[in-house]
Each structure stands twice: as structure tokens, then as C-alpha cells.
Amino acid sequence: MAGHSKWANIKRQKARVDAKKGKTFTQLSRAIIVAARSGVPDPAGNFQLRTAIEKAKAAGIPNDNIDRAIAKGAGTYKDDEAKFEEIRYEGYGPGGIAILIEAFTDNRNRTAADLRSAFNKNGGNLGETGCVSWMFEQKGVVLLEGEVEEEQLLEVSLEGGAETYELTEEEETCGAEVFTEIDNLNLLSQILQEKEFPVKEAEMRWIPTNTIEVDDPEQTRSLLKLIDTLESLDDVQNVTANFEMTDELMNNYQLSVHYQ
Numbered sequence: 001m002a003g004h005s006k007w008a009n010i011k012r013q014k015a016r017v018d019a020k021k022g023k024t025f026t027q028l029s030r031a032i033i034v035a036a037r038s039g040v041p042d043p044a045g046n047f048q049l050r051t052a053i054e055k056a057k058a059a060g061i062p063n064d065n066i067d068r069a070i071a072k073g074a075g076t077y078k079d080d081e082a083k084f085e086e087i088r089y090e091g092y093g094p095g096g097i098a099i100l101i102e103a104f105t106d107n108r109n110r111t112a113a114d115l116r117s118a119f120n121k122n123g124g125n126l127g128e129t130g131c132v133s134w135m136f137e138q139k140g141v142v143l144l145e146g147e148v149e150e151e152q153l154l155e156v157s158l159e160g161g162a163e164t165y166e167l168t169e170e171e172e173t174c175g176a177e178v179f180t181e182i183d184n185l186n187l188l189s190q191i192l193q194e195k196e197f198p199v200k201e202a203e204m205r206w207i208p209t210n211t212i213e214v215d216d217p218e219q220t221r222s223l224l225k226l227i228d229t230l231e232s233l234d235d236v237q238n239v240t241a242n243f244e245m246t247d248e249l250m251n252n253y254q255l256s257v258h259y260q
Contacts (some may be wrong), residue, residue, distance in 0.1 A: 026234040028056045029069040030104045034086060034237070036073025047186040049073075051202055089115055090132045093241060094123040094222040095214065098132035100206050101230060102238040111235040118233070122226035135242055136206045139163070140185025145175040146198030153178070153197070160184075160191035175200070179207075208242030220249045221256065 035049035043050035049070070056066050071077035072084075087108065089101040105111040116126045144153075150167060157165050157178055165178040175198065180188045182204055189202040214220055223243065230239045 024234060025059070025061055025065070027237060028052070028059055028061055029065060030084070030234075031237060032056060032066060032069035033073040033084060034104050036070045037075075037084075041070050041074035041076075047189070047202070048204075054201065087111065088129070088133070089126065090129060091115070091119050091126040092124050092132065093119075093226050093243075094219050095212070095216075097124075097212055097214070097223055098135050098208070098242045099124070099227070099230075100133060100136055100238075100240045101236055102206075103233075103235045104237055105235040111233075114233050114235065115230065118226060118229040122229060123222045124226050132242075135210065136208050136240065138182060138204055138206050140180045140182050140188065140202065141205045142178045142180075142185070142189050142192055142202045143175065143200045144178065144192070144198050145173055145200040147174065148176045148197065152195075156192060156195045156197065157188075160188040162188055206238075206240040208240070211242050211244045214243045214245040214249070217249060217252065220245060220253055224250075224253050 031052040032049065035046060035052045038048060039046040041049070043053055053066055053070075056069075057063075068077060084104055084106045085108075087103050087105060089103060089112070091099050091101070093099050101115060103111050103115075112126070119126045148167065153165060153167075153176060160178075160180070161184045162178045162180045165176050167176045168174060178188065178192065185202055185204065189199060193199050214223060223241070227239050227241060230236055
């Protein structure tokens, strides 16, 4: 079941760059609004909402802000005139790298203009709907952080209907990522928690069906700068791309950003 999957590699690599940034309060609040809109506005009965709230609390967002975001998603917040909608944008980065952007906005024109500017300034171009989405598939992912016994993980993953998993070993942490179909994510997460696995969070993630190796330092710089710029926009919730690169290239980029 395990093998050497590249599904999680890009996510982990980018996490090193993003660790000091984090999502803005605006982005995390909008994730709660999206989740509350897509299901019941009660975290007990809405797995996506519960996950969004947990991330918001971990980032230090006050409970009043969280309650207000839930009310906006449920349509019960009287003072809110903004009409938000979920939109997926697609484009190409330097070297033809496919990029998917999930956004939540109250102004399509503003969001599209901001995205187009980010692409144009960093060697890419914003494309039409459907131009790259066929190269990705959406999966549910349960993230485990801490010591994991692989034989037990394999057994529980099969029991919970997982498709595959990948053990992770970083400099400071270890764990695993377990992949499943979207509609099985809640069940898998519950089973892993019941079996006392160190579940950190669960999420829905777009995963490339094939990847492009990036080995040129200049392309690396332009590509990661583009992704950083896209992720910094308040309207943007998630950015996914279909590239692979070495730790050395990633670390060199980090150093260049640090000393700028």
C-alpha cells in the first residue's frame, strides 16, 4: 500500500517555506465561512467546518471571530452584505508547471486581476477553466504527527478504507500522511483517532497525477516566488502545483528569501 508516493512531497517541501508565514486571519476565517456554507453550520455535524475551526484556533483567531465567520457562512450574520463564492482558477508557472488555485471571494474581477498580475510578474500566465485541472485529482488526507508504527498503520489504513499512505521524516518531526477518497475522509480520521494515532488534522487536497522535475535554480526561484505571491493574496485559500525539486534547490531558495 505504501511504496514511494510523490503525492505528499510538494506539500512538505512548500511547508518548509511557509512555516514562518502561516495563513492570514482573513484566509482562515474565509475557510470557516466556506465550510459553514457547504454543510450544516455546526462543527459536530460538519467535518470540514470542524477542521477549519481547529486550524483557526491553532493560529490564535479569537472565538468571537470564529463565531462571526460561522454566522456569515450560515447566512445569519445580519451586518454582512458581502456575497462570497468559491472559485477555482488555473494557470501555468515558469517551465509549464500546472497550477491550481482555490479562492473564496466577494469580487471576481478583483481576484482575477490580482492573480493575473501575480502570474505575469513571475513568468507564468493565468489560463482558462479546465486548462490544467485534468492533471489533478482531489483526495482526502489525514496528517499524523509523531511516532507511527508502520505495521499497525497499514492494518488500520486498510480497515479505514485508505488508498495509500506515506511515512514522513523531517528534521524535527516524523509522522505520516494517509490518503483516501473525499467521502471517506471523516470515517478514516475517526478510526485513526480511535486507534490512538497522532492525528494532527485532516484536509481535502488536489494531487497531481504526474509531476515535472524542476532542476534549474532560476526556474526554481521564479516558480516558488510565484507560488508565495499567490498564497499571500487574501482571496486565495490553497495553491497546488505539479512539480518536484531537490531539497538543495528548496533550501537555496529559502536562504535567498531570508537574506532579501
